[in-house]
Amino acid sequence: MTHEPQPQDAAGVQARSYYGRPVLKVTRWREPHLPAYLFLGGLSGASATLAAVAACTRRPRLARAARLAAAGGALGGTGFLVAELGRPERFLNMLRVAKPTSPMSMGAWLLAVHSGLVMAAAGSDVTGRLRRTGAAAGAAAALTGPVLATYPGVLLADTAVPAWHSAYRQLPFLFAGSAMAAAGASGLAATAWQRSGQDEGEPALRLALLGAAVEAAAGLHMEHRLGLAGEPYRDGDSGRLMRASHTLTLAGAGAGVVMGVASRSNQEAARRGSQGTATWWSRGTATLCAALLGGGALCTRFAVLRAGIASARDPKYVVEAQRRHPVPSADDGQGGAR
Amino acid sequence: MNADCIVIAGSNMAECHPVAFQWVTEAKRRGATVIHVDPRFTRTSALASKYVPVRAGSDIVFLGALVNHVLSGGHEFRDYVTAYTNAADMLPDEFTDTEDGGGVFSGYDPHTRTYDNSSWQPTGERDLTLTHPRCVFQVLKRHFARYTPDLVERACGIEPRDFAAIADAVVANSGRERTTAWVYAVGWTQHTTGVQHIRTAAILQLLLGNMGRPGGGILALRGHASIQGSTDIPTLFHLLPGYLPMPAADDADLNGYLTRLPDTGFWGNKRAYMVSLLKAWFGDAATTGNDFCFDRLPRITGEHGTYRTVLDMIDGKVKGYFLMGQNPAVGSAGARLQRLAMANLDWLVVRDLTLIESATFWRDGPEIATGELATEQIATEVFFLPAASHVEKDGTFTNTQRMLQWHHKALDPPGDARSELWFMYHLGKKIRARLAGSGITEDAVLDLTWDYPEVGEHADPDASAVLREINGTGPDGRALDGFAQLAADGSTACGCWIYSGCYGGGENQTARRVPWQQQSWVAPQWGWAWPANRRILYNRASADPAGKPWSEKKAYVWWDAEAGSWTGHDVPDFERSKPPGFSPEPGASGPMALGGSDPFIMMHDGKGALFVPSGLVDGPLPAHYEPAESPVGNAVYKQGASPVSELYPEHKMTRDQLAPGPSEPAGLVYPYVLTTYRLTEHHTAGGMSRTLSRLAELQPEMFCEVSPALAAARGLENGGWATIVSARAAIEARVLVTRRIRPLRLPGEGVIHQVGLPYHWGGNGLVTGDSANDLLPFALDPNVFIQESKVATCDIRPGRRPRGAALDVLVAKYRHSAGLPDLPDNRPGGGVS
Amino acid sequence: MQRPVADVVAEAGYDDPPERVGFFTDTSVCIGCKACEVACKEWNALPGDVSGDSWASGAASLSAAPPDALALTGMSYDNTGQLGADSWRHVAFIEQQVPAGHGTALALADDVAESDGTRWLMASDVCKHCTHAACLDVCPTGALVRTEFGTVIVQPDICNGCAYCVSACPFGVIDRREDDGRAWKCTMCYDRLRGGLEPACAKACPTDSIQFGPLDELRAAAAARLDELHEAGEASARLYGEDPDDGIGGAAAFFLLLDEPEVYGLPPDPVVTTRDLAAMWRWAGGAAAMLAAGTVAVFARSRV
Numbered sequence A: 001m002t003h004e005p006q007p008q009d010a011a012g013v014q015a016r017s018y019y020g021r022p023v024l025k026v027t028r029w030r031e032p033h034l035p036a037y038l039f040l041g042g043l044s045g046a047s048a049t050l051a052a053v054a055a056c057t058r059r060p061r062l063a064r065a066a067r068l069a070a071a072g073g074a075l076g077g078t079g080f081l082v083a084e085l086g087r088p089e090r091f092l093n094m095l096r097v098a099k100p101t102s103p104m105s106m107g108a109w110l111l112a113v114h115s116g117l118v119m120a121a122a123g124s125d126v127t128g129r130l131r132r133t134g135a136a137a138g139a140a141a142a143l144t145g146p147v148l149a150t151y152p153g154v155l156l157a158d159t160a161v162p163a164w165h166s167a168y169r170q171l172p173f174l175f176a177g178s179a180m181a182a183a184g185a186s187g188l189a190a191t192a193w194q195r196s197g198q199d200e201g202e203p204a205l206r207l208a209l210l211g212a213a214v215e216a217a218a219g220l221h222m223e224h225r226l227g228l229a230g231e232p233y234r235d236g237d238s239g240r241l242m243r244a245s246h247t248l249t250l251a252g253a254g255a256g257v258v259m260g261v262a263s264r265s266n267q268e269a270a271r272r273g274s275q276g277t278a279t280w281w282s283r284g285t286a287t288l289c290a291a292l293l294g295g296g297a298l299c300t301r302f303a304v305l306r307a308g309i310a311s312a313r314d315p316k317y318v319v320e321a322q323r324r325h326p327v328p329s330a331d332d333g334q335g336g337a338r
Numbered sequence B: 001m002n003a004d005c006i007v008i009a010g011s012n013m014a015e016c017h018p019v020a021f022q023w024v025t026e027a028k029r030r031g032a033t034v035i036h037v038d039p040r041f042t043r044t045s046a047l048a049s050k051y052v053p054v055r056a057g058s059d060i061v062f063l064g065a066l067v068n069h070v071l072s073g074g075h076e077f078r079d080y081v082t083a084y085t086n087a088a089d090m091l092p093d094e095f096t097d098t099e100d101g102g103g104v105f106s107g108y109d110p111h112t113r114t115y116d117n118s119s120w121q122p123t124g125e126r127d128l129t130l131t132h133p134r135c136v137f138q139v140l141k142r143h144f145a146r147y148t149p150d151l152v153e154r155a156c157g158i159e160p161r162d163f164a165a166i167a168d169a170v171v172a173n174s175g176r177e178r179t180t181a182w183v184y185a186v187g188w189t190q191h192t193t194g195v196q197h198i199r200t201a202a203i204l205q206l207l208l209g210n211m212g213r214p215g216g217g218i219l220a221l222r223g224h225a226s227i228q229g230s231t232d233i234p235t236l237f238h239l240l241p242g243y244l245p246m247p248a249a250d251d252a253d254l255n256g257y258l259t260r261l262p263d264t265g266f267w268g269n270k271r272a273y274m275v276s277l278l279k280a281w282f283g284d285a286a287t288t289g290n291d292f293c294f295d296r297l298p299r300i301t302g303e304h305g306t307y308r309t310v311l312d313m314i315d316g317k318v319k320g321y322f323l324m325g326q327n328p329a330v331g332s333a334g335a336r337l338q339r340l341a342m343a344n345l346d347w348l349v350v351r352d353l354t355l356i357e358s359a360t361f362w363r364d365g366p367e368i369a370t371g372e373l374a375t376e377q378i379a380t381e382v383f384f385l386p387a388a389s390h391v392e393k394d395g396t397f398t399n400t401q402r403m404l405q406w407h408h409k410a411l412d413p414p415g416d417a418r419s420e421l422w423f424m425y426h427l428g429k430k431i432r433a434r435l436a437g438s439g440i441t442e443d444a445v446l447d448l449t450w451d452y453p454e455v456g457e458h459a460d461p462d463a464s465a466v467l468r469e470i471n472g473t474g475p476d477g478r479a480l481d482g483f484a485q486l487a488a489d490g491s492t493a494c495g496c497w498i499y500s501g502c503y504g505g506g507e508n509q510t511a512r513r514v515p516w517q518q519q520s521w522v523a524p525q526w527g528w529a530w531p532a533n534r535r536i537l538y539n540r541a542s543a544d545p546a547g548k549p550w551s552e553k554k555a556y557v558w559w560d561a562e563a564g565s566w567t568g569h570d571v572p573d574f575e576r577s578k579p580p581g582f583s584p585e586p587g588a589s590g591p592m593a594l595g596g597s598d599p600f601i602m603m604h605d606g607k608g609a610l611f612v613p614s615g616l617v618d619g620p621l622p623a624h625y626e627p628a629e630s631p632v633g634n635a636v637y638k639q640g641a642s643p644v645s646e647l648y649p650e651h652k653m654t655r656d657q658l659a660p661g662p663s664e665p666a667g668l669v670y671p672y673v674l675t676t677y678r679l680t681e682h683h684t685a686g687g688m689s690r691t692l693s694r695l696a697e698l699q700p701e702m703f704c705e706v707s708p709a710l711a712a713a714r715g716l717e718n719g720g721w722a723t724i725v726s727a728r729a730a731i732e733a734r735v736l737v738t739r740r741i742r743p744l745r746l747p748g749e750g751v752i753h754q755v756g757l758p759y760h761w762g763g764n765g766l767v768t769g770d771s772a773n774d775l776l777p778f779a780l781d782p783n784v785f786i787q788e789s790k791v792a793t794c795d796i797r798p799g800r801r802p803r804g805a806a807l808d809v810l811v812a813k814y815r816h817s818a819g820l821p822d823l824p825d826n827r828p829g830g831g832v833s
Numbered sequence C: 001m002q003r004p005v006a007d008v009v010a011e012a013g014y015d016d017p018p019e020r021v022g023f024f025t026d027t028s029v030c031i032g033c034k035a036c037e038v039a040c041k042e043w044n045a046l047p048g049d050v051s052g053d054s055w056a057s058g059a060a061s062l063s064a065a066p067p068d069a070l071a072l073t074g075m076s077y078d079n080t081g082q083l084g085a086d087s088w089r090h091v092a093f094i095e096q097q098v099p100a101g102h103g104t105a106l107a108l109a110d111d112v113a114e115s116d117g118t119r120w121l122m123a124s125d126v127c128k129h130c131t132h133a134a135c136l137d138v139c140p141t142g143a144l145v146r147t148e149f150g151t152v153i154v155q156p157d158i159c160n161g162c163a164y165c166v167s168a169c170p171f172g173v174i175d176r177r178e179d180d181g182r183a184w185k186c187t188m189c190y191d192r193l194r195g196g197l198e199p200a201c202a203k204a205c206p207t208d209s210i211q212f213g214p215l216d217e218l219r220a221a222a223a224a225r226l227d228e229l230h231e232a233g234e235a236s237a238r239l240y241g242e243d244p245d246d247g248i249g250g251a252a253a254f255f256l257l258l259d260e261p262e263v264y265g266l267p268p269d270p271v272v273t274t275r276d277l278a279a280m281w282r283w284a285g286g287a288a289a290m291l292a293a294g295t296v297a298v299f300a301r302s303r304v
Ligand SMILES: Nc1nc2c(c(=O)[nH]1)N[C@H]1C(S)=C(S)[C@@H](COP(=O)(O)OP(=O)(O)OC[C@H]3O[C@@H](n4cnc5c(=O)[nH]c(N)nc54)[C@H](O)[C@@H]3O)O[C@H]1N2
Pocket: B009, B010, B011, B012, B013, B015, B016, B017, B037, B038, B039, B040, B042, B054, B055, B056, B057, B058, B059, B184, B185, B186, B187, B188, B221, B222, B223, B224, B675, B676, B677, B678, B679, B680, B681, B682, B683, B684, B685, B790, B791
C-alpha cells in the first residue's frame, strides 16, 4: 500500500505525533567538537586534582605528568569549544556576563579560570619559575578541576533533551568517573615511561580503576534506570557506542589489574633486593590500559551526544514521557496541557 | 454574515477568497450552518459544519433535486413566489420540455445545434393560483420531478442521508424569519452547463424567498482582484460598459440597436445610458445629427471569444495579439493550442510584471522540448513590455460585492514599467498623431475624446479624471450624482451608467474608508457599490408586497407611508416614492411600467425569472447534461452531453479532441474524472506567485491529489511521481495521497475516482512544473463561452512522464487505444489525419 | 524557578512596563491560508527557505532527494515543516479520520453518528514567549532577553551562536541559522509593538485565528471561546499553554486545540528545564566531591 499522510501512521499508534517529526530541535552541537571538548575538559579537571594531591604527597613525576595533562586538556578543550562556536571572539563573548541560570555561562567562566590555573601550574613546573605561585595555582585547580569534570552533566541536563535532562543525576557521575579513569590512565602511562617513576604511578592506577568502576556503574544505571529516556543509551548508534565504551573500559581496567599485580610483584622483588625497574611489558601494559580507558571515556562522550540526538529526534521520547509522568500541577483540572 | 445557513458549492471559498471567508467564520460563530459541496474536501470543508462530496459536473442534478424537494414538499415561500416571480406566467402549448423531448426542449435543431426559442415565450396570461398545468410553477414542478434523492445518488454520488441533511438545513433556514445564502465561483461556471448551474440555484433561491434579503442571495465570488470591474467595464467581446450589448453587424443605427434591450423596467432608460456613453467617448463629435457617432463603434459578426480567436490565430486569420495581464500558455484550457496559436502570429505584445510563459514559449515551451515547434521556425515577433503592478498606480478595484475601492499608488514602478492606462493612452495619442496627418477626417479614433490631464515625469494620465468621466458629467461639466440624472438628448456624458455616482458630489466616493465602528452595519461609507451605492440588489424584495419587512429580524428596506418613500438600512433598490400599491398604466414604458411590488427592476416585468424565455441559448430551464468528457452516461436523459455546448467540431485542431464516452466500443481508456482548481498559496497561472519565494516555497511542486483507493489501484505513492494522460496531453505531478478525495459510489455505475490538479504551474519562475491546462479540451458553455476546466477524463499512472518526442508517443498510444486519430499538428502541411 | 510569576515583566526589572501581551491562536477557525507565515517573512525580511532542514529532517521529507526546501514534503499542505531560524510561524496541517462523535460541533447535529469523519486540522504555531523561558535562562551571553512587553527576544548583535537555547527550548522553536551562525526566532514583532502596531502575522490573519492583545484579555476570550465550543458539542476542544501553573509558567502565545497537543507537534506537558537546575548542580557537586575524595583516597594506602 501507499504511504498515507496520516500523522498517526508515521509514528505508530501509541505515540501520536506530527508526521513523526521531532517535537524538539535536534541539537546543533557537532561531532567531534562537543565530545572532544567534554573529554578533554574532564581529563583536565581530574588531572588537575590528581596533580594537586600528587604534589601534596610528594610525587613530583606524577604531579608533573598530571599538570601537563591538565594543561593540555584545557588547551585542547578550549580549542574544540572555539571551533564549535566558529570564532574565538564568540568564546570571549560569553564572558561579558556571568549568568547563574546558564550552565554554559558558568562553564565558560570555570573553563577560563581553570585553564589559567592549570597553565600557570604546568608552566611553573616545566620552567621551574615562580614555583610558589605555580604550586598555589595547582592547589586552586584542585578545586576547579572536579567541577570542570562534572559540570558538563549539568550543561547537557539543563536542556529539553530527554536523554540528557532525565539523566541529570547520573551524568555528573558518569563524567566524573570517566574523567577519573582518563586522568588516572594518562598519569599511569606517563609515569610508566619515566625512569624510576613507576612507583609513583600506583595511585594513578588506582584512580583509573576507581574511575572505570564509577563510569561503568553510572553508565549502567542510566541505561537501565531511566526508563524510556534510557533507551537511547541501549539502542541504536548511541547504544553501540555505549557498549563500546563499556568494553574498552572493562578491557582497560583488566589491563590495569594485570599491571597492578605485576608491579606489586615487582615491588616485592625490589624489596628482596633485586633490581626493580619497569619492564617493557609493564610499560606496554600501562600504555594499553591508558589507551583503552581513554578510548572508553571518549566513546562515552560520543555515546551521550548521540543518545541526546536520538531522544530529541524521535518524538516518542517527549510525548510518551510527558504523557506517563504529567507534571503535578497546582490546578489539575484546568491544565491546558493535560 | 447575516445568513442562517450558507451553502458553498462550486467554490473553495476559504482558499480562494480567504478575506471574504472571514465573514463565513463570523456567521458560523453566530450560529449559522455552513455546508460545503465539492469534489474535494478542502480548507473550506475543514471549516464547514458539513461537507458533502460530489462528482464534478453533476450539480444540476443535486440542485434540481433540492428544487424538487421544495416543490414537492410545499416548502416554497408561497407569498414571495406568487408576488415576486414569474411562476404565474402561462406557457404556450407549443412548449415542450426535456421530459418529452428526450432531453432537449422544443425548438432544437440538431444540425445547427441551436435552439429557436419562439415556443418558449409566455402567452401573457398569468395564473395566480399557480395551478394551471401550463403555468411556469407547474411546468417547473414537472420538470424537476425526476430529480430525486435517488437520482442524486446515482448521478452525483451523494448519499441520500447527506442530501436529506442539506435539504432540511436549507428549508429550515429559509422563509420569513431566516435566510440561506448560496456561494459559488468557478466550480460551477467552468462547465459546458455553467450558466445553468447558477440558474438552478437562482430558481431555488427564488422559491425559498432568499433573493434581495439580508443573509440571502447567490454570491458569485469573482476572480482576479477586479474581474468584476472588467465585466462592468468589460474586456468581453460582446459587451459595452454597463452591460449594454456590443453592436452587431446588422445593427444599422442607434434606434435599431436599442430594440435589443427591453422597453420596460430600468432597461427602459437604455437610450439615456447609450447616448451618454457615446457622449463620453466622442464628446462634441457626437450629435443628434450623426446618431451620436453610433456608426463609429465596431461591430461583431458572431462569436469572438478567446478560444475562437485562438483557432483563428491557428488559421492565420489573426495576425497580432495583445496580452495584457493574461498568461494563456499556462492559464487557458488546451494550453498546447494556445501556444501553437501564438507561434503562428506576426506579432505578439506581452505586457506583464514578469517574463511569463506566454512571453517565452517560443524559446522554452513544452512543444520545443517535444520537437513539435522549433524556435527558428517561429516567425512571431514578441514584444515584452514591463507593466506596473496595482501598488504602483492609482485606480479602483471592483470587488465581488460590486464595490469600487480606490487604491493609491504606493511607489513608482521600476524602470520602464508603466501602467495600462499610460500605455493605452499614449498608444492612442501616437496613433492619433499619425492619423492626424493622414488626411482622414471621418475617423473614429480622431473623434474620440482623448485628453486626460497628465501628471508626473512620465506623463501618466490622471486616473481620477478617468473615474470622473466614467461617473459622468452634466451639461455644466459637473459630476453627476447618479444614473437617474442621465439624459437621452446628449446633454449628459457617462462612461458607464451603472457606475454613475461613484464620483457623486464631485468627490471620489470610492476612496472612502470610514471604519465600520463609525457607521451602520451595512457600512455604506466604505468604498462605493454600484448601482447607487446599494449593497444588496433587488432589496425591495426584503419587504412584502405591502412594503412591510417580511419579518422584523430580516428587516432591510421598507415603505414609510408617512414620508411617502422607501427607506431602510440600505439604499432602496426602487424608485423612492413609488408606493407599494402602484400599478402601471397599460402601455407604460421604462420604470413606470413596473408596479409597486415588482422588485426585480432590471427585468422587463419586474419579476424574478423561474423560467427564462429569452437570453439563454441552452434552454429556458436547467437540465442536467454530462460534461463534454465523462466516464458515465446521463442518468436523467437520453441526451448525454449538452446539445448546444461549443466544441468547435468543425476545426481540424478540435475535431477529435474529446475522449470517447462510456458507451463507445473502445471502453474507458481515460477512466478517471479530473478536476482543476486553485491553492491559496498560488495565483492562477502563477506569474505572480511562482516568481515570489515567499509563496513559491509554500507549494513548491505541481502535484495531484488522489484517494488512497485510487493510489492503491494504480500503484501511486505519496510523495512519488505520477503521469496524468488525457486525450490531449500527458503531464507529470507529484502525488499527494489523501482521504480528502473520496471515491464516489454511483449505484449502477460503480466507483468513480476523481483526480485533483491545481493549475498554477508552468515552466518559468522559482518553482516550475507541468501545466494542468495542457490536458484540457476546448469545450465551452454556449452562453458565455467559458471553458469547461472543472471536469474532463484522464488516466493516471505511476512515474514521471517521458521526455522529448517520447511524450507525444505516449499520448498517441492512448489515443489509438481509444480509437482516436493522431493529434493534428500545425506545421505547414502538417499531419492532419 | 517553578513558582507562578505574577509579573514576569516587573521581575525582569522594568519600571512601569506596558501590559504583558501575547497571542491567543484559535485553531478552530484557522483556514490554513499561511498569510501569517508570509506576513512574518515579509515584515522580518526572513530569507527564503532554501537552507533545508537541520538534523531534524529525519522522518519528514518523502522525496528521495536530500531535504530541499523547494520540494514537496508529502505532509498534506505543509511544505514548511517546522518552526526554524527562517520560519517563525508554521502552519501545521493534520488530516484525520476521526471516529463518529469526535469533533461533533463540526458536523450537523443529526448527522453526527454516521459522518465520514474526515477532519483537517490547521494550526499556526509560533514561539510561546514562555513565562519561564528555558532559552532565555540558559543563554550564556545574555543575547536572549525579556522585553518590556513580557516577550522573549534574541538580540542578534550579542548572540554568539552557541546553540544552547536550541536544545533548551521544550517546544523546538528557536534554531540557529547555519550561514550566519546565530539563533533566530519570533520577536513578537518587537519593532511593531514599539510602534504601537500589532504583530504582522496577527494583522494578516483573515479569520482572527491569531488574536493579539493583553494577556489577561486573551485568557478571558479563550475561556469564553472554549465554553462556546464545548456547548456546541466540540468536546475535543482544549486550551494549551494558557495555564500559569503549567511547566513553563504559562505561555504568552497559547492555543485552542481540537486534539492532543502532540498531534500538532507540540509537547503534551512541557517543563522548563531550569526547574531542576538546583538539583542538577547538587548532583554535579556531589560528583565533584566524589571525584576529589576519590582522588585523595587512591593515595591513602601508599606511602613514599
Ligand atoms: N489564492 C488564490 N485565490 C484566488 C485565485 C488564485 O489563483 N489563488 N484566483 C482567483 C480567481 S481568478 C478566481 S476565478 C477565483 C476562483 O475561486 P474558486 O472557484 O473558489 O476556485 P477553484 O479552486 O478554481 O474552484 C473551486 C472549487 O470547485 C470545485 N469543483 C470543481 N468542479 C466542481 C463541480 O462540478 N461542482 C462543485 N460543486 N464543485 C466543483 C473544486 O474542487 C474547487 O474546490 O479565485 C480567486 N482567488
